[in-house]
Amino acid sequence: MRAVPRPAILGSIAAVLFLACVAPEDRGTDATNLRDPWAIRAEPGDPALAAGKEIFASCASCHLADAGGRSDGTIPRLAGQRAEILEWRLRGLQDGSIDLPVMTPFARALTEAEIRQVSAYLASLPRPERIGSASGGVNERGAKLYHDRCRSCHSAEADAVAASNAPRLCGQHEAYLLRRLEDMASGNAGGAGAARAVDPAMEAIAIALSMEDRLRVSRYLARSECD
Template sequence: MKASFLLISLLSAGIAFAAPPAPKTEGIEGKDYKWNAQGGEKSEALTKKGDPKAGEEGYETCAACHLPSGAGRPDGTFPQLAGQHTTVLIKQMADIRAGLRDNPTMYPFAATLTDAQELANVASYIEKLCIPLDHGHYDSKPGDAGKDWKAPADTEKRIAEGKGLYEKECLECHGKNGEGNKEKFYPVIAGQHYKYLLRQMTEIRNGHRRNANPDMVKIIKKYSDDQLISISAYQASLQMPGNMCKPKAAAPAKKK
């Protein structure tokens, strides 16, 4: 890691901890809530032509958590951004900045972006990142696992159950392969970290994701914790569409 990038990340973290709390705008619980209403910073950013070169600088504050690669964390604490639709990235950043989506960890960092143009720039830069070859699965070994850790024995069963549930009600919006829909702001969910998917679906079901799509809330609120585990396991098993990262070439053998 370059020294300058490390310094920027540390300074950004300091700014984040000192920043004021996010504003709180009426969300899904409000009678006048419209999931994807036109106007405001989001709509303005969507009309801008993003500059990925300028966006690289803006992304440096994001990279402290989401990593320079945009891979996020396999333990689900931070989602993978690489491969996500620019419309989704812009909407979520704008919603967090406006106080429509509660994310106290990300808000101070998102607040450092200056305007709609910078939102478009950062989204444009993320769009050009290659998609990491691996991510957190249902049966991924946790980073803090002990030596006696064993992979769950029901992975195949979970994925099969999740596939059935997904194809019944999720496929219409998120696509056969979890590719989402850029024009309709439906996110790519294929290849996202399992634990992140599970946490977000649980929060949407329980009414804690205030910028959730009401249509999705109606579908997901009837699912049990066990069913959400299976759906998340299946979604995480799918391969995210797009430009996959090339495997690193093996280091040349040293001459003896």
Template structure:
């Protein structure tokens, strides 16, 4: 019996062996949860969007955009400036690690659309100007580097369209995909049309998404 206890077998009351968290989970814990929440659900008060379930290639591209001063440079883009500062704390190796963790988080379904707006007008605009890149279901398209538009709340979608319209987002040198969005946002002629488009986007929401079609890491 003495030999059994001293030959490598665990002693009585020994704590169970637990696996260490993945590097991406640790980075998320240290840098992201304070604004985006422990589940990536976002925080409207801080104007931090839900990021849970975003495809890894998109998270990588956006962190690189912030890190290389293609996003968050404009003085009026307060939230972007904060993200730019945080992104610079990450090494090239850590960016895909944290992206891998984000994409594994279950997508958050935002509240439904405002029933008072004209959904038909929003649907028409989406099909004419947005669907070619962001797909019929709003899930985005890796080939065009077009991100999903689902999983985001109405206030965030509205704010980003306004930033593109005002040149606060997408106008920096090197942000070619952002420049496409500046052009696309110019077709949103007035506030009622903007609200109609956002309301229609909220009708496309799903909790699962289409991860099997999103592909792997992409270039910015």
């Protein structure tokens, strides 16, 4: 495999990670045939995790050593994200079902083994002790909005859903969640071609939320415990 900038590879994951709920059938995959997305297919000490750590090492300058992302919203948290979700995004970039041309060459440079390795490594990382950075206190309005409008795809705990390939949102940074909601509401969810990676229903929900309610939902999720 030729050498490629590793930060760009993980950036491709970040670009399509949040709320990219594309049903499995959109990629020709029956939901009943999905592997268990909660299973990390590597045990502590497994060479696959060591290989994944090596792949990720050059990404730490942006994603931080603990893959915890940045509280200013520029970089999402990847630590503890479900391995299957990360693999699915990278494969989507490879086969074109997720259309982000600037990132496709980097994803296609990864072998299948490397996709599994870096995804398993990130999934194996403990979530940083801090909950996703958020301002203000717990807000009941944000909780109600989430449970009324989002839980059917993202689960009551916002802890990822296999059938819709919905990523884990609990504990993600408030500023990142808010930015992604605002991008979807404005039709700019990731740049050229990114609409194929976002469920139109998700865009409709983002548009229907007021600016204040997008902030409330983001704050609620950022302060949510995953376990």
